[in-house]
Amino acid sequence: MTTQLNSKVVAAEAAKALKDDFRGNIVLPGEPSYEQARKVWNGMIDKHPAIILRCAGTSDVMKAVRFAHDQGLVVSVRGGGHNVAGNAVCDDGLMIDLSGMKSVRVDPVSRTVRVEPGATWRQFDLETQAFGLAATGGLVSTTGIAGFTLGGGIGWLVRKYGLALDNLVSVDVVTARSELLTASMSENTDLFWGVRGGGGNFGIVTSFEYQLYPVGPIVLGGLIAYKAEDGQALLRFYRDYVKDAPDELTTIAVYLTAPPLPFLPKEVHGTHLLAIAVCYCGGIEEGQRVLAPLRKFGKPVADVIQPLPYVVLQSMLDETSPAGIQNYWKSSYISDLSDDAIDVILSYGKKIASPLSAVHMHQLGGAMRRVGDDATAFSHRDASCLLNIVSAWQDPVENEKQIKWTRDFFAAMKRFSIGAYVNFLGEEGADRVKEAYEEEKYEKLVALKDKYDPTNFFHLNQNIRPSHPSA
Numbered sequence: 001m002t003t004q005l006n007s008k009v010v011a012a013e014a015a016k017a018l019k020d021d022f023r024g025n026i027v028l029p030g031e032p033s034y035e036q037a038r039k040v041w042n043g044m045i046d047k048h049p050a051i052i053l054r055c056a057g058t059s060d061v062m063k064a065v066r067f068a069h070d071q072g073l074v075v076s077v078r079g080g081g082h083n084v085a086g087n088a089v090c091d092d093g094l095m096i097d098l099s100g101m102k103s104v105r106v107d108p109v110s111r112t113v114r115v116e117p118g119a120t121w122r123q124f125d126l127e128t129q130a131f132g133l134a135a136t137g138g139l140v141s142t143t144g145i146a147g148f149t150l151g152g153g154i155g156w157l158v159r160k161y162g163l164a165l166d167n168l169v170s171v172d173v174v175t176a177r178s179e180l181l182t183a184s185m186s187e188n189t190d191l192f193w194g195v196r197g198g199g200g201n202f203g204i205v206t207s208f209e210y211q212l213y214p215v216g217p218i219v220l221g222g223l224i225a226y227k228a229e230d231g232q233a234l235l236r237f238y239r240d241y242v243k244d245a246p247d248e249l250t251t252i253a254v255y256l257t258a259p260p261l262p263f264l265p266k267e268v269h270g271t272h273l274l275a276i277a278v279c280y281c282g283g284i285e286e287g288q289r290v291l292a293p294l295r296k297f298g299k300p301v302a303d304v305i306q307p308l309p310y311v312v313l314q315s316m317l318d319e320t321s322p323a324g325i326q327n328y329w330k331s332s333y334i335s336d337l338s339d340d341a342i343d344v345i346l347s348y349g350k351k352i353a354s355p356l357s358a359v360h361m362h363q364l365g366g367a368m369r370r371v372g373d374d375a376t377a378f379s380h381r382d383a384s385c386l387l388n389i390v391s392a393w394q395d396p397v398e399n400e401k402q403i404k405w406t407r408d409f410f411a412a413m414k415r416f417s418i419g420a421y422v423n424f425l426g427e428e429g430a431d432r433v434k435e436a437y438e439e440e441k442y443e444k445l446v447a448l449k450d451k452y453d454p455t456n457f458f459h460l461n462q463n464i465r466p467s468h469p470s471a
């Protein structure tokens with residue numbers, strides 16, 4: 001204990017000595033900004049790093065990596081800090097915080113953008129939409145581009161333009177040896193393959209270059225909501241309706257408790273609803289035609305599908321995901337939204353344990369599916385649906401009850417489930433990480449880890465363990 005304390009004091013002193021060479025800020029326990037700096041989106045995560053290095057550029061990141069080696073410190077890497085597992089922050093180690101690196105530079109001629117790893121989708125979208133361009137981004141605008149892209153990236157444009165990582169042109173990576181490498185289709189191609197799906201396992205990405213596509217600025221989007229008691233008929237209809245949908249249409253079905261929002265009639269506030277949120281990113285008239293069957297179905301309690309700016313759609317769901325509350329998620333791909341699977345979803349929906357929780361069913365397919373399975377480390381491209389049981393509540397006293405509901409629900413869905421999506425994984429162990437990749441791919445990822453990070457310096461993530469981590 002005393003040794004641990006001494007080493008923390010020594011590391012803190014050493015960090016102060018870094019100051020002259022460091023462009024960003026050094027934040028230590030006890031300083032006024034420490035409490036805020038150690039927080040991440042999930043309020044369940046309560047970790048206390050010994051040192052937070054808030055980097056201002058690539059040179060800071062390289063110094064931070066060297067510093068961790070010199071001091072023998074465990075390292076966590078923070079982009080937008082949104083990951084539910086909370087690996088962006090650590091206890092007693094060094095948190096390399098990239099959230100101050102937010103620059104977004106669009107090249108409208110080549111239709112590409114260079115983005116630093118602390119940017120959020122809000123910042124990305126505002127810059128790129130100034131030129132009527134976009135890449136696939138998150139459904140909640142406060143999500144960081146970094147973790148989101150390295151793990152996959154499923155958003156409103158996923159069926160038209162693929163995952164966020166499919167839109168990557170190149171990345172700059174600071175490796176565990178503190179070298180800066182550029183990875184693309186022509187340079188360090190093995191690393192480029194691995195970072196597209198392998199998360200933060202191979203190094204710290206300090207610059208992301210994306211291909212952009214013309215989108216909007218006005219798209220057809222919003223949501224249509226039904227009473228949960230109509231859920232069985234609705235989800236059966238929805239499953240068949242989206243099967244042949246054009247790539248321009250991406251949807252997500254959500255089971256939720258109606259919040260007191262003005263577009264929902266007062267009498268449904270606090271009751272269970274099924275909402276289908278949509279984005280049609282092609283022509284508005286064509287979109288109206290494509291969406292007509294859904295909008296004619298049954299008796300919706302609200303229909304707010306309308307032409308709206310893409311940046312507005314990109315933040316439409318922000319209020320459903322407040323930062324700082326308790327969050328526990330369980331997720332997997334679903335082979336088919338079969339009648340049986342629908343019945344299980346609805347039966348657990350009825351028993352939802354918190355009004356802040358929701359069940360998300362992401363529609364996949366389209367461009368995401370057409371990318372070759374070997375092209376990137378990302379796996380399960382052929383899944384048609386991704387289920388995410390999003391449990392959220394205010395009071396930690398309820399943890400046991402809320403976690404039990406989530407786990408029971410997940411267990412009941414097991415027979416319909418395939419694999420895992422790294423970006424939605426909590427602390428679920430090595431087997432679940434393996435489930436996120438096909439077996440051969442996992443072996444290839446281990447070989448890559450052996451090459452770029454043989455000692456598992458970057459292990460606070462959905463970890464791909466190298467063959468001999470203590471070497």
Ligand SMILES: Cc1cc2nc3c(=O)[nH]c(=O)nc-3n(C[C@H](O)[C@H](O)[C@H](O)COP(=O)(O)OP(=O)(O)OC[C@H]3O[C@@H](n4cnc5c(N)ncnc54)[C@H](O)[C@@H]3O)c2cc1C
Pocket residue numbers: 040041077078079080081082083084086087088089098117137138139140143144145146147148149150151152153154155199200201203204205206321423424460461462
């Ligand atoms: C409210 C909410 C909405 C979401 N919506 C979506 C959605 O629509 N679609 C979807 O696909 N996912 C979604 N996610 C999941 C999201 O993709 C992941 O949480 C993702 O990890 C967030 O990235 P971040 O940079 O904000 O996270 P962080 O917590 O900062 O990072 C997560 C991990 O990524 C690694 N990492 C971060 N930055 C770097 C870097 N620069 N270099 C190397 N490694 C790095 C680290 O290992 C870190 O622990 C959502 C999450 C939340 C909380």
